Amino acid sequence: MNEQAVGWYNEASDQSHQRRFGLIANFTDALQANDELYLVYQPRLDMVSGEYIGAEALIRWNHPTLGAVSPMEFVPLIERTPLARELTDWVIRNAVRQAAQWREQGNELQISVNIAAANLEEENFCDRLLHYLKQAGLQRNAVELELTESSLMNNNKAASEQLHCIASSGLSLAIDDFGTGYSSLAYLQNIPARVVKIDRAFIDGIENNDRKQVLVRAMISMTQELGYRVVAEGIETEAAHRLLKNFGCDEVQGYLFGRPMKQKEFERWLEGA
Ligand code: C2E
Ligand code: MG
Ligand code: MG
Numbered sequence: 560m561n562e563q564a565v566g567w568y569n570e571a572s573d574q575s576h577q578r579r580f581g582l583i584a585n586f587t588d589a590l591q592a593n594d595e596l597y598l599v600y601q602p603r604l605d606m607v608s609g610e611y612i613g614a615e616a617l618i619r620w621n622h623p624t625l626g627a628v629s630p631m632e633f634v635p636l637i638e639r640t641p642l643a644r645e646l647t648d649w650v651i652r653n654a655v656r657q658a659a660q661w662r663e664q665g666n667e668l669q670i671s672v673n674i675a676a677a678n679l680e681e682e683n684f685c686d687r688l689l690h691y692l693k694q695a696g697l698q699r700n701a702v703e704l705e706l707t708e709s710s711l712m713n714n715n716k717a718a719s720e721q722l723h724c725i726a727s728s729g730l731s732l733a734i735d736d737f738g739t740g741y742s743s744l745a746y747l748q749n750i751p752a753r754v755v756k757i758d759r760a761f762i763d764g765i766e767n768n769d770r771k772q773v774l775v776r777a778m779i780s781m782t783q784e785l786g787y788r789v790v791a792e793g794i795e796t797e798a799a800h801r802l803l804k805n806f807g808c809d810e811v812q813g814y815l816f817g818r819p820m821k822q823k824e825f826e827r828w829l830e831g832a
Pocket of ligand 1: 601616617618619629630631634650672673674675705735736759792793794795812813814815819
């Protein structure tokens with residue numbers, strides 16, 4: 560009985576190990592192929608004007624044999640390998656190209672891209688981004704970088720240099736998944752971010768949860784007093800939207816306004832918005 564249980568366990572862990580290994584091995588090909596990776600865009604809405612002012616670019620992988628693989632599965636794997644550089648470079652180049660195309664069509668949307676802690680260890684990360692923006696004829700605020708709270712914590716010298724370059728050259732930085740990373744808020748003193756995105760874990764079910772309401776209201780007033788613009792992620796209901804409006808939240812993003820959409824679908828959606 561025990562032996563069987565151990566056998567089962569090993570088989571399952573072996574399969575998941577193989578899957579993870581396979582995903583990492585196949586990702587290099589995915590970067591070269593032009594039909595496996597693509598970006599989807601989710602709109603971000605200004606609470607006061609009600610206008611759409613930006614979109615978050617989110618990566619999708621259509622694997623040739625496994626089909627759709629969630630970024631929640633493959634991004635953390637890739638971020639632990641040297642391919643983290645290629646992943647983010649791919650996302651940034653595509654997001655910059657898209658921002659330039661939309662600008663030509665008269666839509667000045669700021670596109671946010673998610674980057675990994677490892678990217679801040681790249682010596683020329685900030686310069687490369689500035690180069691892409693210049694090449695595309697875009698302003699520096701055309702792209703915003705999102706970094707999770709946890710990745711901002713292990714902020715060494717190399718990372719501090721990149722953060723300094725990001726801030727001093729007028730690039731916008733957002734703290735993603737705010738509230739989930741660490742209990743210490745000390746890092747807020749040294750991070751040159753402009754935006755804080757409250758994690759959707761706090762927003763989910765907020766309309767029926769008094770404690771979440773207290774937490775979110777406190778997070779909004781604290782971060783606003785520190786000078787940040789506050790975005791709430793994961794708004795799914797009108798009731799949640801109303802609450803966040805009352806709390807003075809600056810921007811919202813969530814299924815209620817628009818799901819992450821492929822380029823063409825996003826453009827159609829913009830026309831109707
Ligand atoms: P994130 O950056 O916090 O992105 C927000 C996630 O919440 C997205 O999931 C989005 O689809 C989902 N979401 C937005 N609104 C709602 C809502 O109203 N309800 C619900 N239930 N979910 C909502 P997605 O696209 O699966 O991405 C998951 C995570 O994977 C992202 O979290 C980010 O950490 C990572 N990721 C995605 N694309 C990239 C990328 O291009 N580069 C990097 N480094 N990470 C990425
Ligand atoms: Mg994000
Ligand atoms: Mg987030």
